[in-house]
Every structure is written in structure tokens, then in C-alpha cells.
Amino acid sequence: MILEGKTIIVTGGASGIGRATCVLAAREGASVAIADINREMAEETARLVEVQGQAALVIEMDTSKKADAQRMVEETVGTFGTIDGIVCSAIKLVPGKLEELPEEDWDMVMDIGLKGYFLCAQAAGRVMLEKGSGSIVFVSSIGGVQAYNGAGAYSVCKAGAIMLGQLIGVEWGGRGVRGNTVCPGQVRTPMTEAMFKDPEIAAGRAAVVPMGRVGEPEEIAEANIFLLSDRASYINADFMQVDGGQAESKMMHTPGRNWGGKKMNYSTSTVPNITNKQKEDG
Ligand SMILES: NC(=O)c1ccc[n+]([C@@H]2O[C@H](COP(=O)([O-])OP(=O)(O)OC[C@H]3O[C@@H](n4cnc5c(N)ncnc54)[C@H](O)[C@@H]3O)[C@@H](O)[C@H]2O)c1
Numbered sequence: 001m002i003l004e005g006k007t008i009i010v011t012g013g014a015s016g017i018g019r020a021t022c023v024l025a026a027r028e029g030a031s032v033a034i035a036d037i038n039r040e041m042a043e044e045t046a047r048l049v050e051v052q053g054q055a056a057l058v059i060e061m062d063t064s065k066k067a068d069a070q071r072m073v074e075e076t077v078g079t080f081g082t083i084d085g086i087v088c089s090a091i092k093l094v095p096g097k098l099e100e101l102p103e104e105d106w107d108m109v110m111d112i113g114l115k116g117y118f119l120c121a122q123a124a125g126r127v128m129l130e131k132g133s134g135s136i137v138f139v140s141s142i143g144g145v146q147a148y149n150g151a152g153a154y155s156v157c158k159a160g161a162i163m164l165g166q167l168i169g170v171e172w173g174g175r176g177v178r179g180n181t182v183c184p185g186q187v188r189t190p191m192t193e194a195m196f197k198d199p200e201i202a203a204g205r206a207a208v209v210p211m212g213r214v215g216e217p218e219e220i221a222e223a224n225i226f227l228l229s230d231r232a233s234y235i236n237a238d239f240m241q242v243d244g245g246q247a248e249s250k251m252m253h254t255p256g257r258n259w260g261g262k263k264m265n266y267s268t269s270t271v272p273n274i275t276n277k278q279k280e281d282g
Helices: 016-027 039-051 066-080 103-131 153-174 199-207 217-228 265-271 272-278
Strands: 007-011 029-036 056-060 085-088 136-140 177-184 238-242
Touching: 007 016, 007 056, 007 066, 007 103, 016 029, 016 039, 016 217, 029 039, 029 066, 039 056, 056 066, 066 103, 085 103, 085 217, 103 136, 103 153, 103 177, 136 153, 136 217, 153 177, 153 238, 177 217, 217 238
Parallel strands: 007 029, 007 085, 029 056, 085 136, 136 177, 177 238
Antiparallel strands: none
């Protein structure tokens, strides 16, 4: 168990990738503080943590509020005695086209998803800096390295999270606290469920991933847990794309290339995707 005896906080731990991270952290031996604005769902996560035989603490809080971030740390230290790592995953995605995006929608995404990452990492980081060890993991997105059109402030927020993770690694790495970021591709969670419910969108989303499928929350959690653990002891100020290769696959989807005078059939020979499978199945 790679997190045996450790105490881990997960913001946004009530749902999706955050919940999967809580459960895997527990399976790997950690006590888990579940920090989320949604108490009811956080309590459901707590039960899943306890099923793994580990202690869970639910902290109802808003990541965008400094006092809440501070209270999150105090309650965690009060209950478990210390903090060994934090995964910041909380977000509220408010889509919108830039020309119409209301200021309050911009602020909400940035306050929860970027300022919130800073406030929570700062509060937890102070405890870890004092003892000279710890790991901070931000959940960003491949939308943080590529402009995600129509998603309002999301890409800017996520790009900021990558830089904040790197900055933490650079400023705190020498004092034993590593900072890293995980950039998931497409994952089916309550946040994206509305899109995946449409079979055409679901198939189309899988088709743009070289592996031919979207990711599971548990597959993102694996990266979070690894970066939290001492097994990643020399990984710092870095970011990892966990996306089935999607972010690096643009050339695969560029039509009209000729090789040796022949046109490649991109849709059937190079991209194993759900659409192809559906074709095979007739
Ligand atoms: N699902 C995807 O396809 C995908 C892709 C790339 C990146 N991500 C990133 O992964 C992370 C988790 O996303 P998810 O899909 O699991 O989303 P989700 O909606 O399932 O979970 C988000 C959680 O954040 C909580 N939250 C919202 N506002 C909060 C606040 N102010 N304070 C505290 N908690 C708050 C919600 O209650 C919820 O439990 C996010 O940072 C997201 O940007 C997701």
C-alpha cells in the first residue's frame, strides 16, 4: 500500500475524479479528508472510504473562501494529527462564449478552480512545509494546455492550475513538498454526464482518443495517488497528461495527408474507435 499511514485531503472529493481519488487513497492505506461543498455526496464518499477500512472525515466547505480552506486544514489536523498530501479537484464548469461570458461566470470558475486551488494548497502546504514533507496534486485538464472553445474561463483556469503546480514545486520542492499537476482528458463523471448521455456525442468523444475510449475516474485517480506517494519522490513541478493520448493526437485527425501517393484511411486503419467498432458490428 503506497499511502499507508498517510493523511490525504481531497477537495471536490464528493464526486467524480475526486471521489475515485478518495477511494483509491483509502485502498492504498490513507486516512481521507473529503472537502466539498456538497455534504450529502461527501458523506457517500466517506462511506466508500470506510468500506476500505480507513477513516474518513467530511468537511463541508467552499474552496473559494480562505476561511473555509483554513478550517479544512484545522479540522484535518485536529482529527488525524497531520497532513501528508492534498489533491485539489473541485470545480464548477460554467460554459460560455467569450463575447457573451458574464463577469460572474468568469469569477465563479476562477474563484473555485484557481484561487481555490491556491487557498487550499497554501493552507495545507504550510502544515507540510513545517514538517518538511508532503505532496500537492492539482487536477487540471488537457483543456489547460489546449484552448477549450465554448468553455468560458475553464481553459484559462486550468492553464493557471498547471503553472501554480509548477510554482509550488519550484518554491517548496527544496523544503520537501512536491507540487505536480494531472491533466485528464475526457472522463465520464457527473460533470460531463449530460454530454455522454447523447450516444452520438459519446461515440464522437471516444473517436478522437487514440485509445478509442474515454477515461474512467479511477484511471485519473491512479495518477493522483502515484504523485501523492513516495514512489514519485523525484517528480516535482511537472504535469502529466492522462488522456489516452488525446492531447497529442492532432495529426491523426488532420485529413488529406498522402503517404507514397496513397491516401490513408484515417477513420478505419489508424484510429481504433467506437465508430469503427460499431461499423464492424454492422
Ligand atoms: N470529467 C472530465 O472529463 C474532466 C476532464 C478534465 C479535467 N477534469 C477535472 O477533474 C476535476 C474533477 O472533475 P469531475 O469531472 O470529477 O467533476 P464533478 O462535478 O464530478 O466533481 C466536482 C466536485 O467539486 C465540488 N465543488 C464544486 N464547487 C465547489 C466549491 N466551491 N467548493 C468545494 N467543492 C466544490 C462538487 O460538489 C463536486 O463534488 C475538475 O477539476 C475538472 O476540471 C475533469
